[in-house]
Amino acid sequence: MTSRISHLAVIDPRARLAPDVMVGPFCVVGPQVTLGAGCRLDSHVSLTGHCTIGERNRFWPGCVIGGEPQDKSYHDGATRVEIGNGNQFREGVTVNRGADKEDGCTRIGNNNLLMANSHVAHNCHVFNDTILVNGVLLGGHVHVQDRAIVSGNTVVHHFSTIGTLAFVSGGCRVPHDIPPFMLAAGSDNPEIRTVNLVGMRRAGMSDDAIRLIKQAYRLLYREHKALDAVRAQFCAELDGRLPIELMTLLNFVETQRRGKMGRGREAVRMKDAHQPVSEAA
Numbered sequence: 021m022t023s024r025i026s027h028l029a030v031i032d033p034r035a036r037l038a039p040d041v042m043v044g045p046f047c048v049v050g051p052q053v054t055l056g057a058g059c060r061l062d063s064h065v066s067l068t069g070h071c072t073i074g075e076r077n078r079f080w081p082g083c084v085i086g087g088e089p090q091d092k093s094y095h096d097g098a099t100r101v102e103i104g105n106g107n108q109f110r111e112g113v114t115v116n117r118g119a120d121k122e123d124g125c126t127r128i129g130n131n132n133l134l135m136a137n138s139h140v141a142h143n144c145h146v147f148n149d150t151i152l153v154n155g156v157l158l159g160g161h162v163h164v165q166d167r168a169i170v171s172g173n174t175v176v177h178h179f180s181t182i183g184t185l186a187f188v189s190g191g192c193r194v195p196h197d198i199p200p201f202m203l204a205a206g207s208d209n210p211e212i213r214t215v216n217l218v219g220m221r222r223a224g225m226s227d228d229a230i231r232l233i234k235q236a237y238r239l240l241y242r243e244h245k246a247l248d249a250v251r252a253q254f255c256a257e258l259d260g261r262l263p264i265e266l267m268t269l270l271n272f273v274e275t276q277r278r279g280k281m282g283r284g285r286e287a288v289r290m291k292d293a294h295q296p297v298s299e300a301a
């Protein structure tokens with residue numbers, strides 16, 4: 021193992037590293053860090069706090085993972101970061117561990133690409149196969165669901181959700197949820213402009229499912245029909261057998277509209293804001 025770890029790195033003896041982990045010069049690994057097989061730290065990477073990292077993750081120079089949350093309510097709570105497998109953290113990426121809210125955890129799933137200088141704040145959950153382009157900033161408690169793409173220099177408001185296979189264009193300020201399969205654009209308060217056709221095709225969605233998503237987009241965002249009416253129309257046309265993709269979209273929109281400020285997860289804020297991690301977990 022010593023041949024894979026630079027003599028210029030500082031690794032706490034209590035850290036747990038798989039035998040084949042590679043650690044470059046000037047990296048710092050704290051005592052509560054666990055690194056799985058095949059991980060690579062290039063140089064000047066800092067892993068701190070209670071941080072559990074799976075296999076085959078690569079960290080380019082300047083990453084800081086597991087730092088304290090940028091939240092005034094945080095006072096040395098037992099919070100953590102959990103990272104899955106096969107992720108890429110490009111230069112200057114920062115991922116803060118959870119604050120003493122919800123379950124006290126910031127989560128990164130599998131096979132995500134976090135490009136240079138992107139930031140994942142406390143209590144966020146980045147699912148699987150997502151892309152955060154250069155300079156993306158996620159506020160606290162943001163969820164980015166599977167295969168979503170958030171383009172460069174976009175700022176996502178805390179408690180917002182970016183839905184499955186959604187695409188957010190560059191330079192946006194996103195103050196609300198973006199539904200699954202939709203493409204949002206506009207520098208301030210982006211609007212749903214169309215469906216993410218390229219993303220759906222790349223994901224292998226069937227032509228029928230794509231056709232139904234396009235139809236739902238037209239009914240909801242062009243004709244502005246009521247959600248109950250749209251659901252009833254599809255149930256009548258499909259004899260109540262709605263495909264999973266369509267159900268995902270309609271259920272997401274329903275949750276979003278029940279929430280506040282266009283954010284379905286706003287209900288979490290007051291429920292868990294003052295609840296200790298030991299009780300919320």
